Amino acid sequence: MSLAEPHLTVPIARPRWHGPRALAATLAVALTLGIVLAFAFSIAAWTPAALGALPLVALTAMWISGGAATALLGLIRPAEPSPTPPETWRPASRTAILVTICKEEPQPLATHLDALRAGLIRAGLGAATEVFVLSDTQGPDLVEVEEAAFRPLHAAGRLTYRRRPRNTGRKPGNIAEWVGRHGSAFDHMLVLDADSRMTPRRIRHMIAQMERRGDLGLLQAGIALRPGETRFGRHQRVAARLLSRGFGPGFAAWTGDSGNYWGHNAIIRIAAFRAATALPLLPGKAPWGGSILSHDFIEAAWIRRAGWAVALDPATGGSAEEAPQKLHAFHARDRRWCQGNLQHLRLIAEPGLSPISRLHLVMGVVSYLVAPVWLVLVALMAFGGVPLVGLLPLAMVAAVLLLPKLCALAGWWRSARTSRRRRIVLRATIGELATSSVIAPLVMLRQAMAVFAVCLGRDCGWKTGHGPRFSLLPGFAEAMGGWALVGAAVVISGPSALWLAPLALPLCLAPVIVRVLDAPA
Incomplete structure (x- = not known):
């Protein structure tokens, strides 16, 4: 295929519901039914509130069951690593490495990209790759510092630095503009954010996979997290490392050639990007209209619609x-x-x-809708609107929520060959479970507030600050919500409101929790 050869748009065939996809769907449906039936059998009286709660329970059950089914699939069917190209292999294609930047600290990135370029040359990719820094930074002081960091590398031919005077379309617009100007000279583009890191070896492996599969339009790499500087940052890294081992392969297995895009650490065929056409501009005003903020999901869907495969390489090494x-x-x-x-x-x-x-689009929407739905369900049960008998529904929900963590533990356990390593894995799993259980109510409340804000027409845009103009003690808003929930539940339900403790206690103690998690690791 020549560099500029177009790919004809073809109809997308309906996915075949067999193999990993059928297994994941069966597991998700079974777990969902288990939760819904446990809830239904525990209803003491079918009040109007109980009838209204049943579909809400089904929605949340489908969401958590889908995650559990994906993790189970990853445990049952571990990903088979793609063939590693031999040391003598050299790409026949050309790949542009696009690093998008907007008001980030430039010097650390410049140092990293200089080292990356040297590593690409050592890996035999010097002639097959070129690094571009695409900047949308505005403001004379910031621009001056940024240019001082990148101009020497640009002059030395280590990379190409370009800053747009107007950041039309934000990051997607910047990349589309680059494709229009320079895309004909390259077969692929590897998209990175300013805080993304990929090793030359992983880049080499990604290019080889693109050359091996001519139908592959986008290949997303699994992504690990860099070492955390705070306790919260460290928790996220441990959680990602533990859970991605099963979730990544499971997700890759059931999505197949209709995978997703996470906005960076992915290689895209230029012809596929061009065939997908430009992103739509939604009619109306923000937050529902205007530019699409989560553009990566849409780009993947559009590339797949144009007839190209979109896949996930779930390994996180070097990414x-x-x-x-x-x-x-x-x-x-x-x-x-x-x-x-x-x-x-x-x-x-x-x-x-x-x-x-x-x-994928539905899952992205539901991932945020479940927060206000959980909040409504908790309120209905706490205030007596949904009379439940026994703890079976809560036990079922807890079991399904624990399944991905147990799958992760099982996967790491069988690969840990010594008792010392198994103790480390067990300690990390218990610590992650405890920390995520404390953080979950805080995230749920914040996400519910975010959904309500969007429904009320509040636009956050790409601004770095979009909260209230007055400053509250960190965690104070969550604490107010927690104490209000406890007070109302005790007044209305009395001692039976004790079951709210796992949710309400972290909210009430949010200022302390936030301070502890934000402290240096």
């Missing part, structure tokens, strides 16, 4: 990113993702999409 190190930064990013994912409601019915691509 990493930096996670938010403090809870307030995590919530700010999550708020933007919430708005972007809810925008997908307007695109789910787009003609020609693969059914699995539609499912």
